[in-house]
Amino acid sequence: MKTTATPGATREISAIRGGPGRRFGAFTVVADACRVRIGHDLDHDEVSEAVIPSLSRDLLDTGVLHTVDEFHGAVTALVTSRGGSWQECWSDYYRSSIAALADGHCPFSPVHDRAVAELVGDSALEVGCCFGFLSLRLAREGARTIAVDLDPAVLGLLRTCAPVGATLPTPVCLDARTTPLATEVADTVYLVHVLEHLDEDGGWDMIRDALRLARRRLVIAVPFEAVAVAQYGHVRTFDLPTLTALADRIETVGHRRSAGIRTRVDEHHGGWLVVDR
Secondary structure (H helix, E strand, O other): OOOOOOOOOOOEEEEEEOOOOEEEOOEEEEEOOOEEEEEEOOOHHHOOHHHHHHHHHHHHOOOOOOOHHHHHHHHHHHHOOOOOOHHHHHHHHHHHHHHHHHHOOOOOHHHHHHHHHOOOOOEEEEEOOOOOHHHHHHHHOOOEEEEEEOOHHHHHHHHHHOOOOOOOOEEEEOOOOOOOOOOOOEEEEEEEOOHHHOOHHHHHHHHHHHHHHEEEEEEEEEOOOOOOOHHHOOOOOOOHHHHHHHHHHHHHHHHHOOOOOEEEEEEOOOEEEEEEO
16 A cells, blocks of 8 residues: 655545455555545444544554644544535534543543533633534533634534534634733633644743633643654643643743742643643
């Protein structure tokens, strides 16, 4: 199987139930320099956030998929590989993902559980919400929630494909660093698996603005990786010493401004840095 592609090029990604090809874990693959076809045997209710780690392990780690755009294309192809309209496919994905996250079958469940446990007050803001599953959970917990992302497409899915009757967050499409929200807009502000996508300067700008937006608490969560996974769009890695140094920097700036902030750092399915003011 030849998978070499022109540097910087994104191949056409498709997915079907069943299908021949070379076996990569849970998937079969037929690929060349122009396209990748992914075969799978997943039922509709099995296509959820719970399979994303398998998709990463079987197709990213093995080199079948080369770029973050190809990975995103593979997720979309997998979701829409069942019969039905785009709306029906993505609505099923939302229902299945919410169920998998709630019953603990999803590897991301412990991250969401911890994030919800850190909520203080009755309002929340998630920066970089992607599909909005954490924001939906916060809204279900009773918090008035704002879900912010740069990508209008994922926010469109959140608006139209979240379960009917669910308590929805307010989706807002903007770059919080350049299109400011109001100061102290929410009691708790979340940066959950966001900072690894930004270089050190960009990440610090994001943190400073998140501190401005948080009335009471800022919650930062990052994965711990030996090497930044470029296919996920990650550009840097974190560990406990890195987070501790970042906490010290936040405290130094906070005390300089007489903000009286406190920080704590620990490890739980990745790293956590919580800032209280």
